Amino acid sequence: MEVGIIGLPQVGKKTIFRLLTAVETEKMDAEKTKAPLKGVVEVKDPRFDKIVSIYSPEKKTPAHITVVLMPKIDKDYIRSGEFYEHLEDSDALCHIVRSFEDDAIYHIDGTVDAARDIASINAELILADLVFIEKRLERLDKDLKKKQDKEEHKERELLDRFKGQLEKELPLRLLELSDEDRKIISSYPFLTLKPIIIALNVAEGDIAKDVLPAEFLEKYLKEGSYFMQTSAKIESELASIEADNEREQFLKVLGIEESSIDKMTRLLYEALGLISFFTTANKEVRAWTIKKGSTAPQAAGAIHTDMERGFIRAEVIKYDDLLALGDEHKVKEAGKLMVKGKDYIVCDGDILQIRFNV
Numbered sequence: 107m108e109v110g111i112i113g114l115p116q117v118g119k120k121t122i123f124r125l126l127t128a129v130e131t132e133k134m135d136a137e138k139t140k141a142p143l144k145g146v147v148e149v150k151d152p153r154f155d156k157i158v159s160i161y162s163p164e165k166k167t168p169a170h171i172t173v174v175l176m177p178k179i180d181k182d183y184i185r186s187g188e189f190y191e192h193l194e195d196s197d198a199l200c201h202i203v204r205s206f207e208d209d210a211i212y213h214i215d216g217t218v219d220a221a222r223d224i225a226s227i228n229a230e231l232i233l234a235d236l237v238f239i240e241k242r243l244e245r246l247d248k249d250l251k252k253k254q255d256k257e258e259h260k261e262r263e264l265l266d267r268f269k270g271q272l273e274k275e276l277p278l279r280l281l282e283l284s285d286e287d288r289k290i291i292s293s294y295p296f297l298t299l300k301p302i303i304i305a306l307n308v309a310e311g312d313i314a315k316d317v318l319p320a321e322f323l324e325k326y327l328k329e330g331s332y333f334m335q336t337s338a339k340i341e342s343e344l345a346s347i348e349a350d351n352e353r354e355q356f357l358k359v360l361g362i363e364e365s366s367i368d369k370m371t372r373l374l375y376e377a378l379g380l381i382s383f384f385t386t387a388n389k390e391v392r393a394w395t396i397k398k399g400s401t402a403p404q405a406a407g408a409i410h411t412d413m414e415r416g417f418i419r420a421e422v423i424k425y426d427d428l429l430a431l432g433d434e435h436k437v438k439e440a441g442k443l444m445v446k447g448k449d450y451i452v453c454d455g456d457i458l459q460i461r462f463n464v
Contacts, residue, residue: 107378108172109303110142110196114223115178116211117204118307118338123175125341125367142192143175149375149382150368151393153425153455157384158391160433169382169393171375173200179227190234194295198377199302200370201227205317206309206337220306221322229275231297236272238295239265261290272298279330301377303332305370313337314361332377336366381454384425385409386434402450406460416464420446425455 113119123129127145149169158166176192183189193199204213205220215222246262249255264287268278277298291299304326308317313335316323323333344365347353357363375382375395382393383405394408407414423434427442437443452458 107197107380108144108174108195109198109200109374109378110174110176110193111200111202112176112179112193112227113202114204114214114227116213117202117223119175119178119202121338121342122202122305122307122336122367122370123173125338125345126173126371142177145173145175147171147173147371147374149371149393150365151372151382154382154384154391154393156429157386157425157457160428161386161391163386163389163391165390165392167390167392169375169380169395171371171378171380171395173374179230189230190295190297193297193300196300198374199231199297199300200374200377201302201304203304203306205306205312205335206339220318224304224326228277231302232272232275232277235278235296235298236269239269239272242294243269257290260286264290268296277302277329301330301332301379303334303370303373303377306333306335307338308335310337310340310360313340313366332373334366334370334373336370341365341367381452383452383454383456383458385458385460387459396452398454400452401448402446402452402458402460403448405452405458406462409460412464413460413462416462417448418461418463420450420452421459421461422446422450423457424453425457428457 111119111123123143123145126147129143129145147170149171151168154166154168174192174196176189177183179189201224203220203223204218207218243262243265246258246265250258250262267281271278271281278296279299279301306317308315317335326333340360344353344356345367347356357365379398380395381398381400382395385392385394394405396405396408400408402420403414403417406417406420422444423437423442424444427437427440428434431437431440431442
């Protein structure tokens with residue numbers, strides 16, 4: 107699954123992309139070629155690190171997701187239609203918004219105004235969905251004049267509902283959709299159906315402050331947006347520090363507990379609707395990625411299709427039990443190892459051992 111990183115020019119997208127993916131700057135030609143650039147992000151999960159410390163495996167494999175750096179958003183890019191085409195394959199969006207002042211870095215609108223920029227991009231996403239709906243409705247109306255079709259009638263009713271929502275300047279992700287609704291639109295590229303993270307790139311001195319007014323944040327949280335603050339400048343400095351104790355001291359001086367880029371990896375993961383379960387077999391601790399709400403057989407299928415096909419049971423250790431008791435042997439002694447069948451819904455952080463037979 108992929109997260110598309112979007113934003114106006116000179117907001118820090120490339121820096122944040124580099125910090126997330128470790129892709130070298132000279133390879134980052136998306137701004138020049140108008141082509142998206144992909145990179146892989148390691149999800150920074152403290153639970154994974156703790157399990158590694160308990161098991162001391164020979165190999166460790168954390169969870170990963172893909173992020174895609176989109177070209178800078180300007181009028182030409184939007185007008186060309188490529189902006190929307192490039193975002194179609196993204197499962198979620200991350201909008202990087204500038205909130206720092208720097209006379210040496212221009213702003214496309216002349217002044218720094220994060221609230222304005224957020225509203226502007228949201229309006230473009232809503233407009234893109236409206237344009238698509240109007241074109242599709244026009245086609246449906248022509249088809250229905252020639253021949254009445256039950257399925258096309260259903261689609262038209264659903265798109266009319268979507269249009270009403272967008273005309274109220276509200277994203278489609280706020281609507282409650284049935285399985286049938288989702289099936290009807292499964293091939294359509296609605297941008298405001300996608301989860302969106304608003305990442306405010308703030309000045310160094312503002313990293314521990316709430317930069318935007320509470321009522322503004324409340325509005326976007328109600329619209330189903332995720333929100334966070336980061337400082338690309340601070341994170342670049344932090345990435346250059348190799349010693350763990352020096353990094354901790356640096357964060358302490360700033361009054362923050364953790365790198366915002368590390369937090370961002372988990373927020374991107376959450377926005378995609380993903381959770382992790384862990385395995386500890388074969389001298390490896392590994393985080394596996396599944397959709398929230400997955401059953402134990404579906405989790406087994408993430409490891410190997412044969413394991414899902416021949417699933418017998420899952421032996422489950424809760425992360426909190428492992429942490430409290432200190433090791434797997436003590437968890438078993440305390441009777442905390444659970445045996446679950448095909449109906450078990452895997453929880454975020456479960457440690458699983460799958461029993462199967464094919």
